Amino acid sequence: MSRDRILQIFDAAAEVFAETGFDRARIDDIAQRAGVAKGTIYYHFRGKDELFSALMTEFIRRLQEECDRHGTPTDDPVEDLKRRVEAMARFLLANRRFAVMLLSEAWGSERRQHAFRSQIRTIVRAIEEVLQRGLQVGAFKAWDAGVAAAGIFGSITVTALYTALIDRAPDDDTVARQIAEQVIGGVLPVR
Amino acid sequence: MSRDRILQIFDAAAEVFAETGFDRARIDDIAQRAGVAKGTIYYHFRGKDELFSALMTEFIRRLQEECDRHGTPTDDPVEDLKRRVEAMARFLLANRRFAVMLLSEAWGSERRQHAFRSQIRTIVRAIEEVLQRGLQVGAFKAWDAGVAAAGIFGSITVTALYTALIDRAPDDDTVARQIAEQVIGGVLPVR
Amino acid sequence: MSRDRILQIFDAAAEVFAETGFDRARIDDIAQRAGVAKGTIYYHFRGKDELFSALMTEFIRRLQEECDRHGTPTDDPVEDLKRRVEAMARFLLANRRFAVMLLSEAWGSERRQHAFRSQIRTIVRAIEEVLQRGLQVGAFKAWDAGVAAAGIFGSITVTALYTALIDRAPDDDTVARQIAEQVIGGVLPVR
Amino acid sequence: MSRDRILQIFDAAAEVFAETGFDRARIDDIAQRAGVAKGTIYYHFRGKDELFSALMTEFIRRLQEECDRHGTPTDDPVEDLKRRVEAMARFLLANRRFAVMLLSEAWGSERRQHAFRSQIRTIVRAIEEVLQRGLQVGAFKAWDAGVAAAGIFGSITVTALYTALIDRAPDDDTVARQIAEQVIGGVLPVR
DNA sequence: CATGAATGAGTGTTCATTCAT
DNA sequence: GATGAATGAACACTCATTCAT
Known part of the structure; x- marks a missing residue:
């Protein structure tokens, strides 16, 4: 279900945002850690x-x-x-x-x-x-x-x-x- | 004396860093507010x-x-x-x-x-x-x-x-x- | 019949292409206006x-x-x-x-x-x-x-x-x- | 003088825009044909x-x-x-x-x-x-x-x-x- | 000392296309 | 037949830094 994907992204985002702060956090990193393509993040979140x-x-x-x-x-x-x-x-x-x-x-x-x-x-x-x-x-x-x-x-x-x-x-x-x-x-x- | 220049830059930097945080602060802005050219900042500070x-x-x-x-x-x-x-x-x-x-x-x-x-x-x-x-x-x-x-x-x-x-x-x-x-x-x- | 679907898509495409030109026209928009899923368009047209x-x-x-x-x-x-x-x-x-x-x-x-x-x-x-x-x-x-x-x-x-x-x-x-x-x-x- | 750079960019832009239209024209191409870095274009033009x-x-x-x-x-x-x-x-x-x-x-x-x-x-x-x-x-x-x-x-x-x-x-x-x-x-x- | 034009690596975002269901 | 979640290549734009003058 799509809920899973969202949780994967959430977990990865939590890590990355916390490690580097909002500005230095790279969507690429979040995607990679979440094990999804960059586009997937933009499919689920506006930005x-x-x-x-x-x-x-x-x-x-x-x-x-x-x-x-x-x-x-x-x-x-x-x-x-x-x-x-x-x-x-x-x-x-x-x-x-x-x-x-x-x-x-x-x-x-x-x-x-x-x-x-x-x-x-x-x-x-x-x-x-x-x-x-x-x-x-x-x-x-x-x-x-x-x-x-x-x-x-x-x-x-x-x-x-x-x-x-x-x-x-x-x-x-x-x-x-x-x-x-x-x-x-x-x-x-x-x- | 160059002390003036440095103080101008300091004041401007204080403003800009505080307003936007380190990452979003732009050297261009600091230079402009300090009334100096961008290069001048790099003359006085390594980065x-x-x-x-x-x-x-x-x-x-x-x-x-x-x-x-x-x-x-x-x-x-x-x-x-x-x-x-x-x-x-x-x-x-x-x-x-x-x-x-x-x-x-x-x-x-x-x-x-x-x-x-x-x-x-x-x-x-x-x-x-x-x-x-x-x-x-x-x-x-x-x-x-x-x-x-x-x-x-x-x-x-x-x-x-x-x-x-x-x-x-x-x-x-x-x-x-x-x-x-x-x-x-x-x-x-x-x- | 599928003729309907195609006409829906045609109408929507006509609107969207005309409003924005080919390049800026988004398949998403056409699909939405046609009231079909994006995949449906690709089912009926190669691209x-x-x-x-x-x-x-x-x-x-x-x-x-x-x-x-x-x-x-x-x-x-x-x-x-x-x-x-x-x-x-x-x-x-x-x-x-x-x-x-x-x-x-x-x-x-x-x-x-x-x-x-x-x-x-x-x-x-x-x-x-x-x-x-x-x-x-x-x-x-x-x-x-x-x-x-x-x-x-x-x-x-x-x-x-x-x-x-x-x-x-x-x-x-x-x-x-x-x-x-x-x-x-x-x-x-x-x- | 900077007028030169602008003309170089203009010439390249004229070519590229005309060949492909506005939307498909790539700034990278214009820069390359003009023989300048991409940033240079953005230095002279807002976008x-x-x-x-x-x-x-x-x-x-x-x-x-x-x-x-x-x-x-x-x-x-x-x-x-x-x-x-x-x-x-x-x-x-x-x-x-x-x-x-x-x-x-x-x-x-x-x-x-x-x-x-x-x-x-x-x-x-x-x-x-x-x-x-x-x-x-x-x-x-x-x-x-x-x-x-x-x-x-x-x-x-x-x-x-x-x-x-x-x-x-x-x-x-x-x-x-x-x-x-x-x-x-x-x-x-x-x- | 000071300048500002030039640079280019880096990054957020878009969107046509695919494919498992 | 139809769907829509997922993809990733492509691209505009930013900005710290450099350097010739």
Whole structure:
């Protein structure tokens, strides 16, 4: 079925985009790694941009899903946030290539980057909402939730990437837990 | 003197690299904005890579300088860290274009990106050192300082960029202060 | 019956070839407009060239038919010519899209263009013959009939296309009649 | 000087465009025949379209010039027209490759074709004006001058091309004279 | 020191054609 | 008979880099 071909292409594209970034990624490479002809990619996707967007959308969806699954609203916003952050950290540590895209391909002025950014915003807003919920019950410090959420998002993504560069970095599980705790500490009210 | 020419080129390069990222930046554009001929750039720099590196080095130097100036070691590591983080935040909020580079051009495998990354590491290590110092006097939670420093660096850079996208974001000063406090909260030991 | 399919394809091909010319015409477009799959076209025609040729042959046939019907040899070659020219003009004014092909796709060196040209020659020769007949009875000026026939053919085709560009051009009937008279005037002997 | 390069490119482009038509013309070919690198063409022209347009503009200019030089208004519109038509015929017979473009590349809906068409209109209008002038002194038949001018233009261009296909066609001079006379005959009032 | 014309390798995209179903 | 997914050759265009002046 054509679903197979698309998945082959997706996998190859994920590799290549992550290794070289959008601009240096060559459709030829993606095709070769996917084991299809170049034309096949253009048969299924309008172009490089659309391929990239489709891929990122898929990743964002999975990330979102993962976070939602672990961070379902309960009575304890602090615990919710911690779980959500930890889930996000785990996902990005396991998909560092995607984390690279998240930081590298989001800030420009191309249409594709705009689109990507608004997807990222959805993720950050999900964090923000947990913060808002907690704020109302006094669980979190009363400051700008948008700014705080951005900081949390940055902590997670950058740490996920940076730890790959650290000699003797803790294992991913430990890192995920540390990030979560650190992030939580940052938003708890001073006792 | 040729110092002028070089500064013209630097300014133009800063603009263009930041607006479009390294790959899409065109030497033609930089030359035009600098008001020099294309050949002139190649007279002063070996190529695009070297121009980029020289520029980033300069920015990193200024950022470092700014942080060091405000975060000079005192008896109080918490205060040191807070000041250093706030200084960094202020600098990046004022130079968002550079913040973009910091996040976008650091993660690939090109020589230039390696070089850039090791410069960034210097910055993160400076944060790490303050953390270590604080750790020894029990001022900070006893966890992996490298991971914590990475998180702090991510908080600052991403927030600096993300606030540009938030409707009704607080002014840069407020943001800088909030980041600093939030970051500090994240590393303080539970009381 | 498959005759239907072929006609659908013919109609669509006529539209698309005329709108964009042979080279820019896309088989995809033709298939879509014909409401058939791309493969179906290749089932019925060897390829783009053959489809084009078949289509042009059909048009030429209809044009020829139209001219022959109105320009049947009588005792009066002048009247014959006038009627034939007028019929041709009417046909081309009514099928301007085909007139475009007649002028655009005839002059190159591709096999298809050679073939098309020899079909066009048949049309011009028909004019030439009427001229020859008239010449023998002194009805027309005694000059090169081939050259004259070419000029007549050019008058008709170009006028058919050009009038679409003229503001406030007369209606097609008037144009056809004027072309015929003008053309006749051009070949009558000086009295 | 760079004027040389441009002329080299122009010459090569004229050849290639005429031989194959706009769509099939390959920039690589033009570059090779011009003895320059492909990039050089793009250094001097924005793209294939602009190269084509520049080239056609140049030809149109020369054609116009030629016609104006021979068809300068005098007291005798009939003679003026005859001379103008003959000059045009001579030019197109000598530059049949350009005549091909005139008929082939003028009728589509691309921007380039629109532009080309409006240049062609200028030529036809020049004929029209002579006709109008003659009309006012009763030298020509009183019918639509636009239509008549189009017919004249078609006569000339098509004949120029068609004679190349005729066995034993008269020499170009004779053809030019015959066209002119025939065309004039077409517009003279019936005596 | 500075210039800008010239270069050509590199790459995204198109589209006629094929063929297994 | 008919389909449409897959193909890959072909091509326009870009842009970092060079070098003669």
